[in-house]
Amino acid sequence: MYQYDQFDHAMVAARNAEFKDQVERRLKGELSEDQFKPLRLMNGLYLQLHAYMLRIAVPYGVLSSRQMRTFAHIARTYDRDFGHFTTRQNIQFNWIKLADTPQILEDLAAVEMHAIQTSGNCIRNTTTDQFAGAARDEIDDPRPWAELIRQWSTFHPEFTFLPRKFKIAITGATRDRAAIRVHDIGLQLTDKGFDVYVGGGMGRTPHLGHLIKSGLPGEKLLSYLEAALRVYNRYGRRDNIYKARIKILVSALGPQEYARQVEEEWATLDQAQIDAPHAEIARIKSFFPQPAYADKAFDAAALDRAKAADAGFARWVRNNTLAHRRDDHVSVTISLKPTGLPPGDASSAQMDVMADAADRFGYGELRVSHEQNIILPHVAKADLYDLYRLLDQNGLSSANVGKITDMxxxxxxxxxxxxxxxxxxxxxxxxxxxxxxxxxxxxxxxxxxxxxxxxxxxxxxxxxxxxxxxxxxxxxxxxxxxxxxxxxxxxxxxxxxxxxxxxxxxxxxxxxxxxxxxxxxxxxxxxxxxxxxxxxxxxxxxxxxxx
Amino acid sequence: MSQLNSSHAPQLVSDQGEVRANGWTLLADDEAIGVDQAVLSFARAVNELDGLNGRYGVRIAPGDDVRLLTPFMSKIALIEVAFPGYRDGRGYSTARILRQDLGFDGEIRAVGDVLRDQLFWMMRCGFDSFLLKDADPAGAIKYARSLYINAYQSAADGLKPVWALRHPA
The missing domain is CATH 3.30.413.10 (Sulfite Reductase Hemoprotein, domain 1)
Known part of the structure; x- marks a missing residue:
């Protein structure tokens, strides 16, 4: 997965120093809640019914076991021992004390995480297929492009006060598991570049996104997005919060006219200054190799015997695993939808178990899905039964993925x-x-x-x-x-x-x-x-x- | 820090932190252009600049299309971009279009609900002066300049994006 260099570290450290200063002023009473509100909202801190809620970005839903353990630590130390995984592939902590937030952000920075742009009328965390890099039906890996967008959109000076929040989703597979047609911008990776859908969304006036561009070369993605966002920033409605999303603009102009305006704006941009060069795209791609797959002898007969002996395991294999690009591996979904508990919640102990499971059986990697489950993208079939038993001992073996109770x-x-x-x-x-x-x-x-x-x-x-x-x-x-x-x-x-x-x-x-x-x-x-x-x-x- | 709902009288400060007097006067549309350094409304500028000599200021409201001023760039010395509320971000696009599309090299000034927490973004988009309701305008500029050394993306301030630092030509 992506690793920060000195520039990425410096960017997060600078934001954390800025926010720490703002929190101290609020605690000393130098800022009123009214004055503090726009500042905390730039950093994922909401004031809810009973307490502050901190929303932490999980970039495109990809997590290391170390990062998952940091979530466990935050849940244990600063919250009520649990966290809530969200439909944006992020995590929220619902019982946070304001005075603790600078230290939480510091703990997160140590594992290359932050809460930047998880709220506010800006470009939010880009979401993608939770099986990216693993699924058998994948055409191209969306994660490097999501990281490219993460960097471009972080503290974008022109798009920090958009009419409304802005959500981008990418898929690189033939099955769309990222719900791209209900995003402000949905990107479908094909072998000819990106298909760009715009103006999808839910809320009180739901719309499906319209295809406005086909075959956009990846090297031109950022400048095209910049043009698309500029047209929205200039002409999106600001008089009514419920009509401010881009879907309303696209529907008022018509998708063709919106697309024409984007092309026109795109032509005015100095694209070479905006689009990252090939070397940078290659650098980002180099962080997303296939794991060093373990060549574990897989005994199909042994798996069948385990399934025959343990009906719960058989059901779990049937419902919670997905075909992997390698025959001897599968992707495993850990359901966070056990009977009678809130969807998407996990305790600190469960987070630690999932991190351990990732280290022992999943090359240290986890994903959050927009369905609010946790995924181990690469698991050797030879390890399935050991993994199942570990999860089962910790209340994490609900075998209901994609079923009526996976709500x-x-x-x-x-x-x-x-x-x-x-x-x-x-x-x-x-x-x-x-x-x-x-x-x-x-x-x-x-x-x-x-x-x-x-x-x-x-x-x-x-x-x-x-x-x-x-x-x-x-x-x-x-x-x-x-x-x-x-x-x-x-x-x-x-x-x-x-x-x-x-x-x-x-x-x-x-x-x-x-x-x-x-x-x-x-x-x-x-x-x-x-x-x-x-x-x-x-x-x-x-x-x-x-x- | 933030100066929302501030009662301080607005002071003019440059992007270098120099506090100076404002010599420009915003004219009502029916007011004769009798002064030096007159600031015209956007509509008036679009309608009248063609027949005027000299250089003027123009006040742009969030909904105005700055590209309508394209023919008059040489007659404009100052563009005041109005922020009726700090949440209205249209002015950021206005400034970048002026600097990076229309090649405007005069002064771009942010006026209205301008907060010190926004100055960093504004400077990146090409603003070089601010009418700021802040107890310490020079300190506000210093603060904004101290926040971030680098940026991930190029804008109107000439700062090289991080990718250019990673891959020096």
Whole structure:
């Protein structure tokens, strides 16, 4: 993975010194909370309902075991012994004391991490495929390009006060696991360069991104992005926070006109001054080699015997591993969605275990997925059973990846000052309702995504089943959306049926699922496919109690 | 540090930290151009500069398209870029377009809600003077200049991006 040189270290150290000074002035009362707010927001520090929350950037979701151990240390020392992995492939600590933040940032800097641009109306952490560099369907590795964008966008002087936050996602595979069509800019790496999608997003007015450029050479990526951001910075709406994202501009201008303006702006730029030269791209690429694969003799018969003897292991292998570019390896997803616990949370002890697992079985490397799970991208098949047992002993062997209980949920009303409704307790209720492993496997691939308000941090627009919490005259209600998906066939879900109380949701889902099981052609037809074949209306009735 | 909601009277300071008197006067659109160093509104500049002699100042609001001033560059000595609120970042693009596209070499001044925590970005985009509501304008410039030695990207200040330092030509 990427390693800092003296320039990267100096940049983070300078920011930390600046922020330490700002925190000291706030603690001494020289800055009011009003004055401090824009400064702390430049550094990922939010004031939530009960405490400060610190959001730490995990660049494009890639972590070393050492960095994971630092998260464990932060959880233990400065928080309530746990952390929350987010849909932006970052981590949040929800119970932080302001006075501790300079020391936390120093601890992070020691392992080449920071909280820069994890909040504010700037270019946020670029996200990518959690299986980058490992997946069998990969065309090209997106990580070096994400690192190039990280550096270019860090403290970009022109784009620090954009109309609104700006999120870029890249995928280099044929299957889109990075949800690029619901990002401000989505980049698809092909063998001819980048396809550029713009104007996707969720929130209260969801849009799918439009293709505005094909075959953009990687060497020109930064100057093109600079032109795209400049057009947005100049013409994006600033009169209404809910209409300020680039999707509104692109939709008002039309994608073709926006693309034309970007081309025009691009032509005015001194591209040679903006685009990093080939030598720099090669330098960054050199940090992302394939691991030094261990040639461990893999005994397929032994794996079969272990699966036959241990049904839990068999299920875990079936659901939590993905084909690797090498036949003798797989990528393993560690589910952070155990029955009845908040999605994406991990204790300090679990973080340490995951770091140990990465060191023993995964070449020291981990990833965070936007589905809020942790990935070991490269695991020798010969090590699978030992890895499983280590995880199982530590409550980390939930075998539900991609299944109905592998939900995305925002923090909701339990933490967030914007929320209208709780998300986490609802996710817990649903996971309890569908805790039966056999039933879960029978249902097959199904993504539930829950947002506690219309801002859609829980991605409800692109859940096969989306759940949106709303406030109706002081009461929490939930609307159900059907048919959304964030993959290469991205689609937005549509609200189906009437709003439900929190208590009514799990039973409604149960009726919905039962109907799906009755209607599907066979077990290879996934829920989303059946909804696509029969239409959402065929399922609307099931959401409500029969009269 | 930050001077939000500051009650200090604005003072003019250069990007080198020199505090000086402001000789320029912003004219109302119906006011005759009777003074030296007159600052015209953007609309007036676009409509009238063609028929005027001498060099003027122009006040640009966030929504104005600075490229409409392209034909008049030689008649403009000062461009005041207005920041009605510090969160409105359009002025940063305005300054870079002036410096790097239109080749403007006069003074670019930030006026309005300008905070010392933003001066670093502004200087990088090509601003070289600031009307600052800060108790210590010279100190604010010194502070902004002390923050970062390098930058990851090139802008309008001639600072070489880090990649150029990594790969000297």
């Amino acid at each position: 995305i949920a925002c923090p909701g009303l339990d933490y967030c000052s914007l929320a209208n409704a709780r998300s986490i307790p609802l996710a817990q209720d649903i996971s309890q309702r569908f805790a039966d492993a056999e039933l879960t496997d029978k249902i097959g691939d199904l993504q539930i995504k829950i947002s506690g308000c219309i801002n859609a941090c829980g991605h409800h627009h692109v859940g096969h089943i989306g759940i949106l919490g709303v406030d109706k005259q002081g009461e929490e209600f939930y609307q159900i959306l059907l048919g959304g998906r964030a993959d290469e066939q991205a689609a937005l879900g549509v609200i189906t049926g009437k709003g439900l109380s929190a208590e009514a949701v799990p039973a409604a889902l149960e009726r919905l699922i039962k109907l799906y099981l009755d209607l599907r052609t066979d077990e290879t037809e996934r829920f989303i496919d059946t909804v696509g074949r029969l239409g959402r209306d065929a399922f609307a009735g099931a959401l409500h109690e029969p009269a």
